[in-house]
Amino acid sequence: xxxxxxxxxxxxxxxxxxxxxxxxxxxxxxxxxxxxxxxxxxxxxxxxxxxxxxxxxxxxxxxxxxxxxxxxxxxxxxxxxxxxxxxxxxxxxxxxxxxxxxxxxxxxxxxxxxxxxxxxxxxxxxxxxxxxxxxxxxxxxxxxxxxxxxxxxxxxxxxxxxxxxxxxxxxxxxxxxxxxxxxxxxxxxxxxxxxxxxxxxxxxxxxxxxxxxxxxxxxxxxxxxxxxxxxxxxxxxxxxxxxxxxxxxxxxxxxxxxxxxxxxxxxxxxxxxxxxxxxxxxxxxxxxxxxxxxxxxxxxxxxxxxxxxxxxxxxxxxxxxxxxxxxxx
Ligand code: IDC
Numbered sequence: 001x002x003x004x005x006x007x008x009x010x011x012x013x014x015x016x017x018x019x020x021x022x023x024x025x026x027x028x029x030x031x032x033x034x035x036x037x038x039x040x041x042x043x044x045x046x047x048x049x050x051x052x053x054x055x056x057x058x059x060x061x062x063x064x065x066x067x068x069x070x071x072x073x074x075x076x077x078x079x080x081x082x083x084x085x086x087x088x089x090x091x092x093x094x095x096x097x098x099x100x101x102x103x104x105x106x107x108x109x110x111x112x113x114x115x116x117x118x119x120x121x122x123x124x125x126x127x128x129x130x131x132x133x134x135x136x137x138x139x140x141x142x143x144x145x146x147x148x149x150x151x152x153x154x155x156x157x158x159x160x161x162x163x164x165x166x167x168x169x170x171x172x173x174x175x176x177x178x179x180x181x182x183x184x185x186x187x188x189x190x191x192x193x194x195x196x197x198x199x200x201x202x203x204x205x206x207x208x209x210x211x212x213x214x215x216x217x218x219x220x221x222x223x224x225x226x227x228x229x230x231x232x233x234x235x236x237x238x239x240x241x242x243x244x245x246x247x248x249x250x251x252x253x254x255x256x257x258x259x260x261x262x263x264x265x266x267x268x269x270x271x272x273x274x275x276x277x278x279x280x281x282x283x284x285x286x287x288x289x290x291x292x293x294x295x296x297x298x299x300x301x302x303x304x305x306x307x308x309x310x311x312x313x314x315x316x317x318x319x320x321x322x323x324x325x326x327x328x329x
Contacts, residue, residue, distance in 0.1 A: 012156040015121035023121020024048070024078035030158040031123075031197055033221045036250045038197070038285055048123055048285040049327055050079035051300070052255055054292040055129070056106055057085060057092035062291050062308055063109050065116040070309035071291075072120045076328045080117055081125040081254060081287045082110055083166070086142065087133040094129075096142035107150065114157050125254060125287065126150070127163040130201065134170035136181040143181075144188050151192035162189055163254055165201035167227060175203055175211035186219055199252050201225045205261070207237055209251055213244035223250040226284075228275055229298075231268035232261040238278055245282050253279060253286035258322055263289065263298035267318045276326060288323040300324075 016026030029041035031048075040046040051071060053062060063082070071077045084106055085094040093102050110126065117124045128143055130136045136143070143164065154160050164185050168178050182200050189196055200217065202208050206225040216222075226241055244251065258272040259265050279286055293301040300320030301311060313321060 010156055011158060012115075012118055014118045014157070014159050018121055019073075023072075024123060025118075025121040025159055030195070031161070032195065033197060033223055033250050036245065036248045037283060038223065038250070038252065045283045046285070047283055048079040050077040050081060050122070050125075050287045051075070051291050051323070051327075052081035052125075052127070052287050052289045053083050054290040054294060054299070055085050055090050055092060056082060056109060057094070057098075057102070058090045059292040059294070060105075060109060063113050064308065065119070067291075067309045068113070068116050068120060068122070072122050075324050077122060079123040079125055079161070079285070079287060080113065081127055081163075082113055083127045083129045083255075083290075084110070085129040085131065086136075086139045087131070089132055095146060096139040110150065111153060114154060114160060118157055118159055121159075123159045123161060124157075125161045125163050125199075126154070127166055127254065129166040131167055131169075134168065135173045135177065136165035136168050136201070137177060140181055140184055143185050147185065147189050148192070151189055151196075155193045160193075161197045161199065162193075163199040163201075163225070164189075166225070166255070167205040168201050168203055169205045173203060175208070175215060178203065179215075179217060182217055186217070186222075190219070195221065197221050197223065199223045199225055199254060206255075207233065207240070209244040209249055210240055213247040213249040216249070223252040225254050226251045227253065227255045229257040229259060229261040229263070230271035230275055231259050231265055234271050234274075238274065241278065251282075251284055253284055255289045256286055257289045257298040258319055259297040264296045267297065267322060269322070272322065272326075288319075288327070 014025040037045045087094040206227040212224045292299045295303040305315040
Protein backbone atom coordinates (compact mmCIF):
# COMPACT_ATOMS: atom_id res chain seq x y z
CA UNK A 1 0.00 0.00 0.00
CA UNK A 2 1.40 3.39 -0.91
CA UNK A 3 1.60 6.10 1.71
CA UNK A 4 -1.22 7.86 -0.04
CA UNK A 5 -3.79 5.17 -0.15
CA UNK A 6 -6.52 4.71 2.37
CA UNK A 7 -7.48 1.22 3.28
CA UNK A 8 -11.24 1.66 3.10
CA UNK A 9 -12.99 0.34 0.06
CA UNK A 10 -14.70 2.92 -2.09
CA UNK A 11 -12.57 5.77 -0.77
CA UNK A 12 -10.38 7.99 -2.90
CA UNK A 13 -6.86 8.33 -1.58
CA UNK A 14 -6.08 11.75 -0.19
CA UNK A 15 -2.42 12.69 -0.36
CA UNK A 16 -0.79 12.12 3.03
CA UNK A 17 2.69 13.37 2.16
CA UNK A 18 3.98 15.95 -0.27
CA UNK A 19 7.51 17.21 -0.84
CA UNK A 20 8.58 14.95 2.01
CA UNK A 21 6.22 16.57 4.51
CA UNK A 22 2.95 15.31 5.93
CA UNK A 23 -0.05 17.13 4.45
CA UNK A 24 -2.90 18.46 6.62
CA UNK A 25 -4.89 15.32 5.73
CA UNK A 26 -1.83 13.18 6.43
CA UNK A 27 -1.69 14.68 9.91
CA UNK A 28 -5.41 14.71 10.71
CA UNK A 29 -7.22 12.27 8.43
CA UNK A 30 -10.96 12.07 8.57
CA UNK A 31 -12.53 14.61 10.92
CA UNK A 32 -15.44 14.53 13.30
CA UNK A 33 -16.89 16.79 15.97
CA UNK A 34 -16.30 15.87 19.60
CA UNK A 35 -18.02 18.13 22.10
CA UNK A 36 -17.21 21.64 20.95
CA UNK A 37 -14.14 20.68 18.92
CA UNK A 38 -13.37 19.71 15.39
CA UNK A 39 -11.40 16.55 16.09
CA UNK A 40 -9.06 14.44 14.01
CA UNK A 41 -8.88 10.70 13.58
CA UNK A 42 -6.35 10.46 16.42
CA UNK A 43 -8.78 12.19 18.77
CA UNK A 44 -6.82 15.48 18.76
CA UNK A 45 -8.45 18.91 18.60
CA UNK A 46 -7.95 20.25 15.11
CA UNK A 47 -7.80 23.76 13.67
CA UNK A 48 -8.23 24.14 9.93
CA UNK A 49 -7.31 27.56 8.62
CA UNK A 50 -7.68 28.59 5.02
CA UNK A 51 -9.10 30.89 2.39
CA UNK A 52 -12.46 31.31 0.73
CA UNK A 53 -13.06 31.94 -2.91
CA UNK A 54 -15.24 34.86 -3.91
CA UNK A 55 -18.47 33.91 -5.74
CA UNK A 56 -17.54 30.83 -7.83
CA UNK A 57 -19.53 32.29 -10.73
CA UNK A 58 -17.70 35.65 -10.58
CA UNK A 59 -14.09 34.53 -10.07
CA UNK A 60 -13.80 30.98 -11.43
CA UNK A 61 -10.27 31.63 -12.67
CA UNK A 62 -8.87 31.20 -9.14
CA UNK A 63 -10.30 27.69 -8.85
CA UNK A 64 -7.42 25.70 -10.29
CA UNK A 65 -4.67 23.35 -9.14
CA UNK A 66 -1.82 25.86 -9.48
CA UNK A 67 -3.53 28.47 -7.30
CA UNK A 68 -4.45 25.86 -4.70
CA UNK A 69 -0.93 24.43 -4.72
CA UNK A 70 0.57 27.89 -4.25
CA UNK A 71 -1.77 28.62 -1.34
CA UNK A 72 -1.02 25.25 0.28
CA UNK A 73 2.74 25.72 -0.11
CA UNK A 74 3.16 29.45 0.50
CA UNK A 75 0.17 30.46 2.62
CA UNK A 76 0.00 27.19 4.54
CA UNK A 77 -3.73 26.72 4.01
CA UNK A 78 -5.24 23.47 5.18
CA UNK A 79 -8.73 24.17 3.84
CA UNK A 80 -10.08 25.82 0.67
CA UNK A 81 -13.67 27.09 0.79
CA UNK A 82 -15.77 27.03 -2.35
CA UNK A 83 -18.36 29.81 -2.04
CA UNK A 84 -21.15 28.78 -4.38
CA UNK A 85 -23.88 31.42 -4.22
CA UNK A 86 -27.30 29.84 -4.08
CA UNK A 87 -29.08 32.90 -5.46
CA UNK A 88 -28.11 35.58 -7.93
CA UNK A 89 -25.30 37.97 -6.89
CA UNK A 90 -22.82 40.29 -8.55
CA UNK A 91 -24.78 40.18 -11.84
CA UNK A 92 -24.18 36.44 -11.99
CA UNK A 93 -26.74 33.70 -11.67
CA UNK A 94 -26.49 31.56 -8.60
CA UNK A 95 -26.86 27.79 -8.61
CA UNK A 96 -30.57 27.86 -7.83
CA UNK A 97 -31.63 30.39 -10.43
CA UNK A 98 -29.09 29.63 -13.14
CA UNK A 99 -29.50 27.56 -16.30
CA UNK A 100 -28.81 23.81 -16.38
CA UNK A 101 -25.57 24.57 -18.18
CA UNK A 102 -24.48 26.99 -15.47
CA UNK A 103 -25.30 24.44 -12.79
CA UNK A 104 -23.27 21.84 -14.63
CA UNK A 105 -20.28 24.20 -14.89
CA UNK A 106 -20.43 24.81 -11.14
CA UNK A 107 -20.71 21.11 -10.38
CA UNK A 108 -17.69 20.34 -12.55
CA UNK A 109 -15.73 23.16 -10.93
CA UNK A 110 -16.49 21.74 -7.48
CA UNK A 111 -15.55 18.19 -8.43
CA UNK A 112 -12.28 19.31 -9.96
CA UNK A 113 -11.47 21.43 -6.91
CA UNK A 114 -12.17 18.54 -4.54
CA UNK A 115 -9.91 16.27 -6.63
CA UNK A 116 -7.19 18.93 -6.64
CA UNK A 117 -7.47 19.38 -2.89
CA UNK A 118 -7.26 15.60 -2.42
CA UNK A 119 -4.07 15.51 -4.49
CA UNK A 120 -2.61 18.20 -2.20
CA UNK A 121 -3.88 16.58 1.00
CA UNK A 122 -5.95 19.59 2.07
CA UNK A 123 -9.62 19.89 3.01
CA UNK A 124 -12.44 21.57 1.09
CA UNK A 125 -15.46 23.36 2.46
CA UNK A 126 -18.43 23.19 0.14
CA UNK A 127 -20.41 26.35 0.90
CA UNK A 128 -24.05 26.69 -0.18
CA UNK A 129 -23.77 30.47 -0.05
CA UNK A 130 -27.10 31.87 1.08
CA UNK A 131 -26.82 35.66 1.18
CA UNK A 132 -28.98 38.15 -0.71
CA UNK A 133 -32.06 35.94 -0.59
CA UNK A 134 -31.81 36.08 3.25
CA UNK A 135 -33.87 32.97 3.98
CA UNK A 136 -32.34 29.57 3.24
CA UNK A 137 -35.86 28.11 2.92
CA UNK A 138 -36.28 29.98 -0.37
CA UNK A 139 -33.97 27.54 -2.12
CA UNK A 140 -34.53 24.35 -0.10
CA UNK A 141 -35.54 22.34 -3.17
CA UNK A 142 -32.47 23.46 -5.09
CA UNK A 143 -30.23 22.73 -2.09
CA UNK A 144 -31.69 19.23 -1.79
CA UNK A 145 -31.22 18.47 -5.48
CA UNK A 146 -27.67 19.92 -5.34
CA UNK A 147 -26.64 17.75 -2.39
CA UNK A 148 -28.43 14.69 -3.81
CA UNK A 149 -26.39 15.11 -6.95
CA UNK A 150 -23.02 16.04 -5.42
CA UNK A 151 -22.88 13.85 -2.30
CA UNK A 152 -22.76 10.54 -4.23
CA UNK A 153 -19.85 11.98 -6.23
CA UNK A 154 -18.10 13.33 -3.15
CA UNK A 155 -18.73 10.59 -0.62
CA UNK A 156 -15.47 8.85 -1.55
CA UNK A 157 -13.55 11.97 -0.47
CA UNK A 158 -12.94 12.21 3.26
CA UNK A 159 -11.60 15.76 2.93
CA UNK A 160 -14.95 17.51 2.32
CA UNK A 161 -16.88 19.53 4.90
CA UNK A 162 -20.42 20.61 4.06
CA UNK A 163 -21.67 24.11 4.88
CA UNK A 164 -25.39 24.27 4.21
CA UNK A 165 -26.25 27.98 4.51
CA UNK A 166 -23.61 30.68 4.59
CA UNK A 167 -25.48 33.60 6.14
CA UNK A 168 -29.19 33.56 6.87
CA UNK A 169 -30.16 37.18 7.51
CA UNK A 170 -33.04 39.59 8.01
CA UNK A 171 -35.22 39.99 11.09
CA UNK A 172 -37.77 37.48 9.84
CA UNK A 173 -35.17 34.72 9.48
CA UNK A 174 -35.17 33.31 12.98
CA UNK A 175 -33.33 30.26 14.33
CA UNK A 176 -36.46 28.05 14.12
CA UNK A 177 -36.74 28.94 10.42
CA UNK A 178 -33.10 28.00 9.87
CA UNK A 179 -33.74 24.74 11.75
CA UNK A 180 -36.67 24.09 9.44
CA UNK A 181 -34.29 24.27 6.47
CA UNK A 182 -31.51 22.34 8.23
CA UNK A 183 -33.91 19.56 9.23
CA UNK A 184 -34.68 19.02 5.56
CA UNK A 185 -31.15 19.27 4.17
CA UNK A 186 -29.03 17.53 6.84
CA UNK A 187 -30.86 14.17 6.49
CA UNK A 188 -30.34 14.30 2.71
CA UNK A 189 -26.57 14.71 3.11
CA UNK A 190 -26.33 12.18 5.95
CA UNK A 191 -28.28 9.55 4.00
CA UNK A 192 -25.47 9.61 1.44
CA UNK A 193 -22.42 10.63 3.52
CA UNK A 194 -23.36 9.45 7.02
CA UNK A 195 -20.24 10.60 8.84
CA UNK A 196 -19.95 14.01 7.21
CA UNK A 197 -19.14 17.11 9.23
CA UNK A 198 -21.90 19.64 8.50
CA UNK A 199 -21.86 23.34 9.37
CA UNK A 200 -25.06 25.30 9.89
CA UNK A 201 -25.38 29.07 9.46
CA UNK A 202 -26.85 31.15 12.28
CA UNK A 203 -29.22 34.17 12.31
CA UNK A 204 -28.15 37.72 11.43
CA UNK A 205 -25.43 36.95 8.87
CA UNK A 206 -24.12 34.07 10.98
CA UNK A 207 -23.52 36.09 14.10
CA UNK A 208 -26.15 34.89 16.57
CA UNK A 209 -24.46 31.77 17.85
CA UNK A 210 -26.36 32.24 21.12
CA UNK A 211 -29.45 30.84 19.37
CA UNK A 212 -28.11 27.33 18.58
CA UNK A 213 -26.28 27.37 21.94
CA UNK A 214 -29.70 27.61 23.62
CA UNK A 215 -31.44 25.30 21.17
CA UNK A 216 -29.05 23.03 19.23
CA UNK A 217 -30.08 20.79 16.37
CA UNK A 218 -30.44 17.09 17.22
CA UNK A 219 -27.56 15.68 15.12
CA UNK A 220 -23.97 14.70 15.81
CA UNK A 221 -20.96 15.94 13.84
CA UNK A 222 -22.43 19.43 13.50
CA UNK A 223 -20.80 22.81 13.91
CA UNK A 224 -22.36 26.26 13.79
CA UNK A 225 -21.19 29.26 11.81
CA UNK A 226 -19.80 32.46 13.25
CA UNK A 227 -18.64 35.20 10.85
CA UNK A 228 -16.83 38.38 11.80
CA UNK A 229 -15.59 41.40 9.90
CA UNK A 230 -13.20 42.92 12.39
CA UNK A 231 -13.78 46.63 11.80
CA UNK A 232 -17.55 46.20 12.31
CA UNK A 233 -17.84 43.31 14.73
CA UNK A 234 -15.99 43.91 17.94
CA UNK A 235 -16.37 43.22 21.68
CA UNK A 236 -20.13 42.71 21.61
CA UNK A 237 -19.91 39.91 19.03
CA UNK A 238 -16.91 38.39 20.78
CA UNK A 239 -18.89 38.41 24.04
CA UNK A 240 -21.82 36.72 22.32
CA UNK A 241 -19.43 34.09 20.95
CA UNK A 242 -17.89 33.58 24.40
CA UNK A 243 -21.34 32.94 25.87
CA UNK A 244 -21.99 30.26 23.24
CA UNK A 245 -18.55 28.73 23.76
CA UNK A 246 -19.17 28.56 27.48
CA UNK A 247 -22.24 26.50 26.70
CA UNK A 248 -20.05 24.17 24.63
CA UNK A 249 -21.23 25.14 21.16
CA UNK A 250 -18.98 23.87 18.36
CA UNK A 251 -18.18 26.95 16.27
CA UNK A 252 -16.43 27.30 12.91
CA UNK A 253 -15.55 30.77 11.58
CA UNK A 254 -16.10 29.76 7.95
CA UNK A 255 -15.63 33.35 6.79
CA UNK A 256 -13.93 36.39 8.23
CA UNK A 257 -12.52 39.68 7.07
CA UNK A 258 -10.33 42.24 8.78
CA UNK A 259 -12.21 45.17 7.18
CA UNK A 260 -15.89 46.16 7.57
CA UNK A 261 -18.96 43.97 7.08
CA UNK A 262 -19.48 45.30 3.56
CA UNK A 263 -16.15 43.71 2.69
CA UNK A 264 -14.59 47.14 2.30
CA UNK A 265 -13.19 50.12 4.24
CA UNK A 266 -10.17 50.07 6.52
CA UNK A 267 -8.32 47.04 7.80
CA UNK A 268 -8.54 47.02 11.59
CA UNK A 269 -5.42 45.31 12.91
CA UNK A 270 -6.24 45.76 16.58
CA UNK A 271 -9.69 44.16 16.38
CA UNK A 272 -8.32 41.44 14.11
CA UNK A 273 -5.69 40.63 16.74
CA UNK A 274 -8.42 40.38 19.41
CA UNK A 275 -10.38 37.92 17.23
CA UNK A 276 -7.26 35.89 16.51
CA UNK A 277 -6.52 35.63 20.21
CA UNK A 278 -10.05 34.43 20.97
CA UNK A 279 -9.98 31.88 18.14
CA UNK A 280 -6.59 30.53 19.20
CA UNK A 281 -7.73 30.25 22.83
CA UNK A 282 -10.77 28.16 21.89
CA UNK A 283 -9.12 26.27 19.07
CA UNK A 284 -11.54 27.73 16.54
CA UNK A 285 -10.93 27.07 12.86
CA UNK A 286 -11.22 30.04 10.50
CA UNK A 287 -11.29 30.93 6.81
CA UNK A 288 -10.52 34.33 5.26
CA UNK A 289 -12.67 36.14 2.66
CA UNK A 290 -11.83 36.54 -0.35
CA UNK A 291 -9.55 35.15 -3.04
CA UNK A 292 -9.97 37.68 -5.83
CA UNK A 293 -8.62 40.91 -7.26
CA UNK A 294 -11.97 42.69 -7.02
CA UNK A 295 -11.61 46.37 -6.19
CA UNK A 296 -12.65 46.04 -2.54
CA UNK A 297 -10.70 45.91 0.72
CA UNK A 298 -11.59 42.28 1.51
CA UNK A 299 -10.01 40.98 -1.70
CA UNK A 300 -6.50 39.57 -1.19
CA UNK A 301 -5.01 40.69 -4.51
CA UNK A 302 -4.63 44.18 -5.93
CA UNK A 303 -7.07 45.02 -8.75
CA UNK A 304 -4.31 45.65 -11.29
CA UNK A 305 -2.73 42.25 -10.70
CA UNK A 306 -4.04 39.44 -12.91
CA UNK A 307 -1.70 36.75 -11.62
CA UNK A 308 -3.52 33.71 -10.29
CA UNK A 309 -0.65 32.69 -7.97
CA UNK A 310 2.97 33.60 -7.19
CA UNK A 311 1.96 37.02 -5.92
CA UNK A 312 4.71 39.24 -4.58
CA UNK A 313 3.90 41.11 -1.37
CA UNK A 314 3.52 44.21 -3.50
CA UNK A 315 0.78 42.55 -5.55
CA UNK A 316 -1.25 41.75 -2.45
CA UNK A 317 -3.61 44.18 -0.78
CA UNK A 318 -3.19 44.91 2.92
CA UNK A 319 -5.90 42.29 3.56
CA UNK A 320 -4.07 39.60 1.58
CA UNK A 321 -0.80 40.35 3.33
CA UNK A 322 -2.30 40.20 6.80
CA UNK A 323 -4.29 37.09 5.93
CA UNK A 324 -1.14 35.34 4.75
CA UNK A 325 0.69 36.46 7.89
CA UNK A 326 -1.99 34.96 10.16
CA UNK A 327 -2.27 31.79 8.10
CA UNK A 328 1.40 30.96 8.24
CA UNK A 329 1.68 31.76 11.96
C1 IDC B 1 -19.47 40.27 -0.74
C2 IDC B 1 -18.38 40.47 -1.75
C3 IDC B 1 -18.79 41.53 -2.73
C4 IDC B 1 -20.10 41.09 -3.35
C5 IDC B 1 -21.17 40.83 -2.28
C6 IDC B 1 -22.45 40.26 -2.87
O1 IDC B 1 -17.16 40.80 -1.08
O2 IDC B 1 -17.81 41.71 -3.73
O3 IDC B 1 -20.54 42.06 -4.25
O4 IDC B 1 -20.67 39.89 -1.37
O5 IDC B 1 -22.19 39.08 -3.54
C7 IDC B 1 -20.44 38.38 3.85
C8 IDC B 1 -20.85 37.43 2.80
C9 IDC B 1 -20.02 37.62 1.55
C10 IDC B 1 -19.77 39.08 1.31
C11 IDC B 1 -18.90 39.62 2.44
C12 IDC B 1 -18.49 41.09 2.29
O6 IDC B 1 -20.85 36.08 3.21
O7 IDC B 1 -20.69 37.02 0.47
O8 IDC B 1 -19.07 39.23 0.09
N1 IDC B 1 -19.61 39.41 3.69
O9 IDC B 1 -19.63 41.89 2.28
N2 IDC B 1 -20.85 38.39 5.10
C13 IDC B 1 -20.35 39.46 5.74
C14 IDC B 1 -19.53 40.13 4.84
